[in-house]
Amino acid sequence: MHLSHEIRFVKDTSSRPFLSNVETFTESRPEKPLQMAKLSSEAKFGVELEMSSPPYITPQDITLKLTDHGVDIHNSVHSYSDGRIHRDREWKLVPDGSIVCNTSEPDCNRFELVSPPLISGPGLSQISSVLKTLDDNFHLKVNKSMGFHVHIDASKYSLGQLIKICQQFCKYEDAIDTIMPRSRRTGSENSNRYFQSNARAISEYPSSIWSIHNRLERCTNTQSLTDVMNPDGRYYKLNLQNLKTGRQSTLEFRQHSSTTSYEKVGNWIRFLVRFCDNSAVLRSPTPFQKRKSLDEQFDALFHYVIKDRALYEFYKKRRSVLRLGDEHDDACCSDCVLGRGCSS
Numbered sequence: 186m187h188l189s190h191e192i193r194f195v196k197d198t199s200s201r202p203f204l205s206n207v208e209t210f211t212e213s214r215p216e217k218p219l220q221m222a223k224l225s226s227e228a229k230f231g232v233e234l235e236m237s238s239p240p241y242i243t244p245q246d247i248t249l250k251l252t253d254h255g256v257d258i259h260n261s262v263h264s265y266s267d268g269r270i271h272r273d274r275e276w277k278l279v280p281d282g283s284i285v286c287n288t289s290e291p292d293c294n295r296f297e298l299v300s301p302p303l304i305s306g307p308g309l310s311q312i313s314s315v316l317k318t319l320d321d322n323f324h325l326k327v328n329k330s331m332g333f334h335v336h337i338d339a340s341k342y343s344l345g346q347l348i349k350i351c352q353q354f355c356k357y358e359d360a361i362d363t364i365m366p367r368s369r370r371t372g373s374e375n376s377n378r379y380f381q382s383n384a385r386a387i388s389e390y391p392s393s394i395w396s397i398h399n400r401l402e403r404c405t406n407t408q409s410l411t412d413v414m415n416p417d418g419r420y421y422k423l424n425l426q427n428l429k430t431g432r433q434s435t436l437e438f439r440q441h442s443s444t445t446s447y448e449k450v451g452n453w454i455r456f457l458v459r460f461c462d463n464s465a466v467l468r469s470p471t472p473f474q475k476r477k478s479l480d481e482q483f484d485a486l487f488h489y490v491i492k493d494r495a496l497y498e499f500y501k502k503r504r505s506v507l508r509l510g511d512e513h514d515d516a517c518c519s520d521c522v523l524g525r526g527c528s529s
Contacts, residue, residue: 219495221455228305228458229338231435232312232450235284235331235443237293242323244278244296251276254318262296274301276315283379285330293326302338309454313447320445329368329375331443335454336435337461339428344410346465347428348401350436351414353464353490354423355384355397356472360482361422361440364500366507369442380422380439383414394472402469436461452499459491 238247244262251258258276278296286293303311319325339347354361362370369375371382388396404410411429419426424437441453464470467490477485483504487497 219498221495222459222493224305224309224455224458225462226305227341228308228462229302230308230454230458231302231336232298232300232454233332233334233336234298234327234445234450235281235296235333236298236325236327236445237284237286237290237295237331238323238325239290240292240294242294242325244294247319247323248278250322251315251318254314256315256318262294276300283330285328287326287328290326309451312450312454316445316447316450325445327443327445329366329442332369332375332379332439333441333443333450333453335438335441335457336427336433337438337457338434339436339461340434342461342465344404344407347407347410347425347436348404349467349469350461350464351383351410351423351425352398352401352470353460353467355387355401356394356470357482357486357490358382358384358422360479360486363479363483363504363507365440366442369440379420381417381420383421383423386416386421387413398470398472452496455493456491456496456500459493459496463490463492 238244244260248258248260256276257274258278261277261279263280277299279299281295281297284295284297286295298315300308300312300315303309342350358371367373369380371385376382384394384397387400388394400413401410404413407425407428411425414423414425415421419437420439422438422440424439427433427435427437438457441449444450473482473485483501487493487500491497
């Protein structure tokens, strides 16, 4: 896209009054893209991307290629116990029984690509490099049965700050739904199984939004907060179970569809880092004074919490695509084996 503006020069025509004293020139220049707000140097996160490969591309092939490109990676696809070992520096490929193959490749290799803890800009660069290597060398696929999970470091947040993050998430949960494919929203088959609504688990929603905030406000420790947000285990959009078990101090966001697109991966990480960091330092949120439309909720989310114009424009365009039904998301598949994981 190009922008144009006019430049006018005024000449002295006093000696020749019949001539125009104004000359106009039009200058055109390309529009500069909006710049993303910089992540804090302390931003710490990890990713889990569920994927599949054709039968002739094995997880070992992927491991070797990433190793050749300088990625420190461990193949744990054939060992659930090995896959659960926490690795500070290594990426790993681990098994995932929830993934369903496409009917076109019923014998696909199914796995989850898990990053080590990553930090700020260099961490995003590492994700970009890994996804580019995969895209350049392999024919990997994702579908509606596959998710993209992000872990945000929670060790720096106090209990009060964690409560505010949870309150903001419940407040804006419906708005966040609008930037997801239909299969990743509340009410879908996959949502009911793997990423349930936190707000609806806490209280009858939306009529009791005040009771949601009040219940969260009364939590006295991370265990009680986890029990309120995740009453039936970890299968919620915002999963706090790691805080309760002590396995690792992270908040897990489970809702996003899997993808091989770095643009989608990077923007969702940026969104979540800013959502958590800004929610932690803002005043405790209050429910909307009156029932607002989803468009108004979306605008409020970015204006008051995210505060990044580039992210706002990205997700505004994505909402339009999803709303029109023109979504050609990596996570959309026409069909899967036995139709599992393929709610519309």
